[in-house]
Amino acid sequence: MQKIGSKIKVLQLLEDFEIGGLERIVENIFEGLDRARYEPSIWCIAGGGKIAHKFFRKGEDIQILNVKTYHNPLNILKLAVLIRKNRFQIVHTHGYFASTMGRISAFLARTPIIISHVHTTYWSFSKRNLWVEKVLSRVSDRIICCSNAVGDFLISHERIDPEKLIRIYNGVHFKKEDDSGVREDHFNHKETRIITTASFVKNKGHRYLLEALSRIVKRHRNVRLSLVGDGPLKSDLLNYAESLGISSYIEFLGVIDNVEKILKETDIFVLPSIEREGLGIAMIEAMSQSKPVIGTDIGGIPEVIEDGVNGYLVEPRDSDSLAEKLEILIDDKNKRERMGREGRKRFEEKFDASIMLRQLEDLYESLLNQKSIGVSRVLYLHNKSNISGGEQSLINLWRNLDRKRFVPHLIIPKDGLLGQEARRLGLDVGYCDIPQLRPSMLFIIGKIFLALGQYCKKNRISIIHSYTPRNNILAAILGRLIGIPVVWHERNLIFGDERDISRRFAFLPDQIICNSQAVAERFRKKRRIPLKVKVVINGVDLKRFRPEKVNREILQKYNINGKKVVGLVSNLGKRKMPEYLMDASTYILERSPETIFLIVGGEFGEEDKGRKEQLEQRARNLGVGNQVVFTGFVSKVADIIQVFDIGAAVTEKEACSRAILETMACGKPVVAFNTGGNPELVEDGITGTLVKFGDVKGLASSVVGLLEDDERRKKMGMRARERVERYFDVKINAHETQEVYSKLAG
Numbered sequence: 254m255q256k257i258g259s260k261i262k263v264l265q266l267l268e269d270f271e272i273g274g275l276e277r278i279v280e281n282i283f284e285g286l287d288r289a290r291y292e293p294s295i296w297c298i299a300g301g302g303k304i305a306h307k308f309f310r311k312g313e314d315i316q317i318l319n320v321k322t323y324h325n326p327l328n329i330l331k332l333a334v335l336i337r338k339n340r341f342q343i344v345h346t347h348g349y350f351a352s353t354m355g356r357i358s359a360f361l362a363r364t365p366i367i368i369s370h371v372h373t374t375y376w377s378f379s380k381r382n383l384w385v386e387k388v389l390s391r392v393s394d395r396i397i398c399c400s401n402a403v404g405d406f407l408i409s410h411e412r413i414d415p416e417k418l419i420r421i422y423n424g425v426h427f428k429k430e431d432d433s434g435v436r437e438d439h440f441n442h443k444e445t446r447i448i449t450t451a452s453f454v455k456n457k458g459h460r461y462l463l464e465a466l467s468r469i470v471k472r473h474r475n476v477r478l479s480l481v482g483d484g485p486l487k488s489d490l491l492n493y494a495e496s497l498g499i500s501s502y503i504e505f506l507g508v509i510d511n512v513e514k515i516l517k518e519t520d521i522f523v524l525p526s527i528e529r530e531g532l533g534i535a536m537i538e539a540m541s542q543s544k545p546v547i548g549t550d551i552g553g554i555p556e557v558i559e560d561g562v563n564g565y566l567v568e569p570r571d572s573d574s575l576a577e578k579l580e581i582l583i584d585d586k587n588k589r590e591r592m593g594r595e596g597r598k599r600f601e602e603k604f605d606a607s608i609m610l611r612q613l614e615d616l617y618e619s620l621l622n623q624k625s626i627g628v629s630r631v632l633y634l635h636n637k638s639n640i641s642g643g644e645q646s647l648i649n650l651w652r653n654l655d656r657k658r659f660v661p662h663l664i665i666p667k668d669g670l671l672g673q674e675a676r677r678l679g680l681d682v683g684y685c686d687i688p689q690l691r692p693s694m695l696f697i698i699g700k701i702f703l704a705l706g707q708y709c710k711k712n713r714i715s716i717i718h719s720y721t722p723r724n725n726i727l728a729a730i731l732g733r734l735i736g737i738p739v740v741w742h743e744r745n746l747i748f749g750d751e752r753d754i755s756r757r758f759a760f761l762p763d764q765i766i767c768n769s770q771a772v773a774e775r776f777r778k779k780r781r782i783p784l785k786v787k788v789v790i791n792g793v794d795l796k797r798f799r800p801e802k803v804n805r806e807i808l809q810k811y812n813i814n815g816k817k818v819v820g821l822v823s824n825l826g827k828r829k830m831p832e833y834l835m836d837a838s839t840y841i842l843e844r845s846p847e848t849i850f851l852i853v854g855g856e857f858g859e860e861d862k863g864r865k866e867q868l869e870q871r872a873r874n875l876g877v878g879n880q881v882v883f884t885g886f887v888s889k890v891a892d893i894i895q896v897f898d899i900g901a902a903v904t905e906k907e908a909c910s911r912a913i914l915e916t917m918a919c920g921k922p923v924v925a926f927n928t929g930g931n932p933e934l935v936e937d938g939i940t941g942t943l944v945k946f947g948d949v950k951g952l953a954s955s956v957v958g959l960l961e962d963d964e965r966r967k968k969m970g971m972r973a974r975e976r977v978e979r980y981f982d983v984k985i986n987a988h989e990t991q992e993v994y995s996k997l998a999g
Contacts, residue, residue, distance in 0.1 A: 260292040261617070261627050262340060266355040267347040270295070270315075271302035272508055273452065274534035275372045278399075278423050278609075279347055280304050283313070285610040290657055291617075294339070298332075298351050303510065323354035332358035342366060342626050343617060349375060353385060360392045366620045370397040372423070373531035374406040374552055386411045394620050397613075399423045400532045400553025419616060422556075423532050424609030427541045427600070444477045445583045448519040450512055450535035451526070453484030458525035458549065460493060464572035465525075465579060467497040473583055478503045479519070481512060516542040520589055521582050524548040527569040533557055540600040545592035547578050557604070563596035618657050629715040629998040632662045632708075634724040636687060638669030641824050642911040643744050646768070646791045646986075647671075647720060651678050653792075653987035659994060662712060664705070683708060687724050698727065706735050715998050716740060719762075722755050729761035738763040738997040743772050746906035746929050748828065759783065764993050769909040769930030787993060790933070791909045792986030793918045793977055798891045800920035800974060807896050811882050817848045817960050820897035820921075822890060822912035823904070824854040825864040825883075833903035833926075833949060835868070838877050840953035845960050848880065853893055855886035894919045898966065899959050905946055907931060917941075918977040922969035924955045934981070940973035 263286065265279050279295065286293050294314040297305055301317045308315045318335075320328045336344060336359055343366045346355035352369045359367045369389070375382070390396060390413045398404035398420045407413040447466075451457040459480065466478050480490070480503065487505065494500045509515065516522070522539035523546070524530070530552035537557060539546050546564035548554040560566040565578040582589050622628050637644060648671075651661050656679075663675045666686040675682050687701060688694045708714070709731075718740045719728035725741045732739035741762045747753050756775050759765060765786045767773040776786045808814050819841070823829040831852050838850050856864050865883055872881040887893050894900070900916030902925035907913075909930040913923050917934070923941035925931045926948075937943040942955040959966045 259627070260288075261290060261342050261621065263291050263293045263343040263345060263617070264336065264339070264341045265293060265295045265345050265347065266298065266351045267295070268298055268350045269300040269302050270297050270305035270308075272304060272510065274423075274531075275347055276302070276304055277425065277534055278370075278372065281424065281426060281606045282345075282610065282613065283308070285606055287614060290614075294341075296335075298354060303508075320354070323350065323357070329354055329357050330361070333361035336364060337362035342621070343368065345370060347372065349382075353389065356389045356392055365624050365626050366394050366617075367392055368395050368397060368616075368620075369393050370399070371403050371407065371531070372399050374403055374410075374529045376406075376410070376529060378411070383411055387413065390414065390417055393417060395419050395616060397421050397616070400556050402553040402556065403531050421609055421612045421616070422604055423534055423537065424604050424606035425534060425537050425541060426606045444475050445473070445521070446477050446479065446519045447521045447523060447579065448479040448481065448515065448539075449523045449525065450481040450538070451524065452482050453480075453486040453490060455486065456526060456528035456530075458527040458569065459486070459490050461527070461570055461572040461575060462523055462525045463490065463494055463497055463499065463503075465576035466502060467499050468573070468576040469579055469583070470499060470502055473580070476502060476583065479506055479515065480504070481506045481509055481515070483508050512538065513542065516544060519544060521579065522546045523575070523579070524554065525569075525575060526551060526554070530554050537600060537604045540596035540604070543590075543593035543597040545582055545589050546596060547575065547582075557599075559595075559599070563592050563599050621657075622660060625713045625715070628658060628660055629994055630660045630662060630713055631716045631718055631994060632664065632712070632714045633718050633720055634687070634728050635663065635665050635671070635720040636723045637721070638665050638667050638671050640670045640674065643720070644671050645911060646744075648674055648678070649792060649794055649983045650987055650990060651675065651680065652794070653983055655987075655991060659991060662714065664708070681712065687727060689723060690726055701727070702731060702734075705731055709735055709737060716994055718742060720744075725755055726758055726761065729758070732763070733761070740764045740766060740993060740997070743767045743775070744908055746771060746908050747775065748906060759785075763997055766990065766993060767908075769933050771930040771933065772908045787989075789986055789989045789993070790930075790981060791911055791914060792983030793911075793914045793981050794983050795918060795978060798894070798915045798918035800970075801891075801895055803895050804892050807893055811849065811851065811884070811896075813849055813896055815847065817845060817898050818851060818896050819848060819899050819901055819956055819960075820851045820853060820894065820916070821901045821903065822853045822894065822916065824861070825852075825856050825868060826861050827864070828906075829854075829904050831868060831903065832871065833947070833952065834901050835872055835875060835877065835881055836949045837953040837956065838881060839875055840950060841956050841960075842877065842880060844957045848960065850877070850881045851884060851893065851897070852881065853884045853887050853890065890915060891919060894921065897921045899924060899956055900941075901952075901956070902926065902931060902935075903952070904929070910934065914977055914981050917973035918981075920970040920974045922959060922966055922973055924952060924959070926952075936972075936976065940969055940976050 265283055267279055270276055283293050283295055296316045298318050298320045344359035344364045345368045346352040347370045356367055396417050398418055401420055404418050404420050408415055494503050516539055522544050524533050524536050526549050532553035536546045546558055548558050549569040550566040551569055558564045558566055567574040662681045664683045664685050665672055667684055672682045716738055717728050717732050719725045720742045729739045739762045759776055766789050768791050770788050773782050773786050773788050776782055821834050872878045894916055900921050900923040902910050902913050905928055907929040913934050916923050923935050925935050926946040927943035928946045935941040944951040944955055
């Protein structure tokens with residue numbers, strides 16, 4: 254089993270590592286993969302090359318196998334043994350030779366994920382080649398096509414199943430020009446410079462570019478053609494240029510490691526390929542430097558060039574048409590520059606290496622996810638379907654989970670706001686109303702056990718995270734039965750004569766997460782807290798909750814203009830005890846009559862129905878009905894917190910108040926009762942004040958003291974924000990929770 258959190262080992266396999274289009278793509282992939290997630294290696298089957306030596310010097314994991322043929326079964330077996338020994342999770346092959354031998358070896362080595370990357374079209378394939386490709390496609394998890402044209406070729410010519418294919422455009426990095434290896438005397442800035450970068454082989458069509466040049470120089474003497482590259486046809490091209498009488502207009506620059514400088518000094522790029530072209534990396538590099546491009550209408554080139562926009566398309570082997578398009582650009586500098594800008598824009602939208610890498614990593618993660626490699630699937634069991642503070646903490650966790658490592662699933666009693674938000678975040682949501690554990694419910698509970706067990710098996714669940722005490726024991730027993738670790742999430746303190754069932758059965762789960770030290774104290778035994786209990790304090794989304802300008806519409810809606818505001822963010826449940834703030838308001842108004850009290854939140858459950866009317870009546874009885882405003886449920890809580898001058902927290906046993914943290918994150922001081930987890934959040938006298946529980950007059954006095962001292966209030970608010978940034982960022986919460994998951998799944 255792949256340990257959760259360990260890096261995914263990826264092998265990039267190719268024939269050799271000389272300078273070429275395919276090789277540059279492999280170079281970009283190797284250098285660009287997220288090293289925090291992946292551990293990439295490069296193996297060259299037949300030989301090395303210039304790029305290989307570059308990585309050798311850097312100390313990268315690159316090997317030269319010196320295998321010259323795959324027809325010898327021993328070579329295939331030796332490669333399979335090496336792949337197996339190195340425990341690669343992904344083998345990603347490039348080019349026909351490496352893809353043929355590599356896929357067979359990876360299959361024999363039982364590599365979980367096999368990917369073939371096709372960079373061009375092989376029209377010359379024999380029937381045997383086509384049969385081999387067809388067979389090997391069946392052991393390939395995906396076949397990457399560098400263009401739609403390549404994909405169409407594989408479907409029509411090689412009869413590959415379209416479901417196996419995915420198009421990921423090749424991408425290059427934009428590089429600023431580099432003077433290394435290029436002499437300044439190459440450049441005469443009065444000349445119109447044309448360039449092509451390609452190996453000197455037949456299918457690249459250099460011959461037709463030379464013929465086009467021979468026509469151009471009859472009218473344009475101030476033209477120079479640079480040929481970058483090398484290959485078996487170099488001497489033939491030299492002789493052909495001599496026979497056409499254009500040798501003085503041409504320079505053969507050889508292989509240049511970094512062509513950015515010469516591209517920068519070039520006016521027009523041409524790729525005159527005649528037989529096959531998967532996409533045309535050299536064209537994309539020219540576009541990255543804002544150069545117009547001319548290419549033949551074959552393969553993937555039309556996907557790069559929009560005819561008449563960022564360049565021109567011509568028919569292959571048509572030197573007259575090529576000369577015509579070149580002359581248009583030679584004669585019109587403004588058109589060259591305009592097309593160059595369009596090409597740069599097209600490069601940024603489609604062909605930047607970052608786009609290719611993102612899509613490639615998405616593919617890797619999709620396949621890893623399908624096979625549960627390096628991925629832990631976490632099932633959250635919860636007995637609430639609406640959203641309050643605890644549910645918002647859960648949503649924040651989902652938003653910040655590393656989805657490359659953890660895939661969340663949710664089961665709740667019924668659809669509601671929580672289920673809707675979970676689906677929006679990409680969770681698989683199921684519904685199951687888990688009853689309380691009673692003898693009379695054993696039959697129903699048995700059916701639920703069976704259904705949950707089947708769900709876990711079907712979805713390959715790795716961890717069960719019970720988010721409510723009601724589900725804890727059932728989750729723990731289920732985990733024991735099917736061999737899945739279980740996490741309990743304890744978010745509450747015990748009221749009155751309630752039985753602490755979780756403490757009594759704390760031996761059942763593998764880990765207990767408590768959202769404050771106050772909650773963790775529930776599990777203390779023999780003067781110590783068990784090691785399985787870990788404190789992970791709630792976190793706040795610092796982008797959503799931050800000091801901002803007050804929304805004028807809110808001031809008008811609640812008639813706040815010119816008044817001080819004391820705010821309480823809380824649902825209206827009896828345990829939240831907003832009555833304490835209402836009672837304190839009578840004392841506060843005596844000294845600060847221009848004060849409004851906003852109680853932000855609504856009735857949460859069935860047991861709270863009618864609660865708002867009761868509290869409104871209480872306010873009227875106290876004579877503060879006009880000053881105490883019940884806003885009801887507010888979706889954008891951050892906006893309303895901005896109008897607060899002070900936040901209040903008056904619950905007797907609040908484990909870890911999200912409302913306190915969100916208020917502090919918005920730069921507001923908090924006056925709270927010194928109970929539960931409040932002292933872990935509010936620094937008395939620094940980010941707010943703490944008052945003895947139930948001391949209504951003390952609460953009022955602290956509020957008035959801050960209302961009357963603007964400078965002290967603002968200073969406390971600034972320190973409150975700083976404290977949240979340091980200790981209560983939601984990313985810290987997500988990181989510490991993921992550490993728990995990694996430990997259990999490792």
